Amino acid sequence: MPFALYLLALAAFALGTSEFMLAGLIPxxxxxxxxxxxTAGLLTxxxxxxxxxxxxxxxxxxxxxxxxxxxxxxxxxFAGCHVAGAITPMFSILLATRVVGALANAGFLAVALTTATTLVPADRKGRALAILLSGTTIATVAGVPAGALLGTAFGWRAPFWAVALLCVPAAVGILCGMDKRQPASVIGATDLKAELSELRSTRLILAMALGALINGGTFAAFxxxxxxxxxxxxxxxxxxxxALVMFGIGSFAGVTVAGRLSDRWPGLALTIGGPLLLIGxxxxxxxxxxxxxLLVLxxxxxxxSFCVGSTLITRILYAASTAPTMAGSYATAALNMGAAAGPVLGALALTVGPxxxxxxxxxxxxxxxxxxxxxxxxxxRTTGVAIRPR
Incomplete structure (x- = not known):
């Protein structure tokens, strides 16, 4: 696999640490x-x-x-937002830094997801995404628990400083290791209006909806x-x-499995993994x-969660293959619709639930x-992109 994929994974590690670390810092x-x-959970x-x-x-x-x-x-x-978040004494400002930081994170992932698939043959999108997303899952194994330990030892602000510092080597790696030129197959390949019209596709909407629901459940609990x-x-x-390390090790294993299955046998990951996820x-x-x-579960x-979720990301990218500059944003938006709704529903459930x-x-x-x-x-017979290979 191209070395540039691993540089993207390094950056995804920094971003993933920030996205998931709040699970250990909310209290x-x-x-x-x-x-x-x-209310603090609404930061997620x-x-x-x-x-x-x-x-x-x-x-x-x-x-x-x-x-x-x-x-x-x-x-x-993204780094600047974390510096601001680390020094603010006000929850409202911290909330604002999370929103702006998310805009930067979204831009990065939308471009990274698309770029990753242009670096490999068309039938290896799943494996390329597995490498990219491994940065996120390694963050849950190492970065997020380390953030929780930092928060316990030095206060919740310390992990925010750590994330800002993590962005430095990631930025240097991208600056020195990535081609200055955009692949010709991406820039100017299609009209923006034509790419947006892909959102009328039933197959794409289905894959996005499933991704949002599965990710919503993951973030509600996590x-x-x-x-x-x-x-x-x-x-x-x-x-x-x-507990966070156990979840992270599991997520890394799930992404690895999805990388092997999602290109050729996505139905195996979805029709078997989905029911098992519910039972779990x-x-x-x-x-x-x-x-x-509890720890085993x-x-x-x-x-x-990550096996099923990663498979759905791959299905979204296959469904939006004629929208080369926007496909990554569709996957990112779908998963984060779930990530936005999940904690809100979890917070509401905390006020009325068991x-x-x-x-x-x-x-x-x-x-x-x-x-x-x-x-x-x-x-x-409308799930062609969600459960079948290309």
């Missing part, structure tokens, strides 16, 4: 800034909303720029994982990092008071809806 942020835990939704809006906007705005320019600009803006570990399983705060959420809610079972759910496990039941519900849609669409 501390809520306490320090004097807001409710559910704000980030996701910025991603939803930013992905297509940034991709359209910068579609004729060389990818190196866009990626560098996004990383610099955002409020810390209270489950400390209150339901009655483990010490230090076990939050262990139900089991996690039922067995969370038992620490050993966190690993399993990380693996299944304690801190309410977001896990939200995850089960969203996954159920996704499986029902997948089954109905399959019966009507």
């Amino acid at each position: 501390a942020i809520a306490s320090d800034l004097d807001v409710a835990v559910g 939704s704000a980030f996701a909303i910025g991603m939803v809006v930013g992905a297509p906007t940034m991709a359209a705005f910068a579609r004729r720029w060389p990818p190196r320019v866009t990626l560098l600009a996004c990383l610099v803006l 955002t409020y994982l810390a209270p489950v570990v400390t209150e339901t399983a009655r483990l010490a705060d230090s076990w939050i990092s262990v 959420w139900i089991a996690l809610a039922a067995l969370a008071p038992l620490p050993g079972f 966190i690993f399993i759910q990380g693996m299944l 304690g801190v496990l309410a977001p896990v039941w939200v995850a089960a519900g969203l996954t159920s809806v996704g499986l029902i849609i997948l089954l109905a669409a399959r019966d009507q």
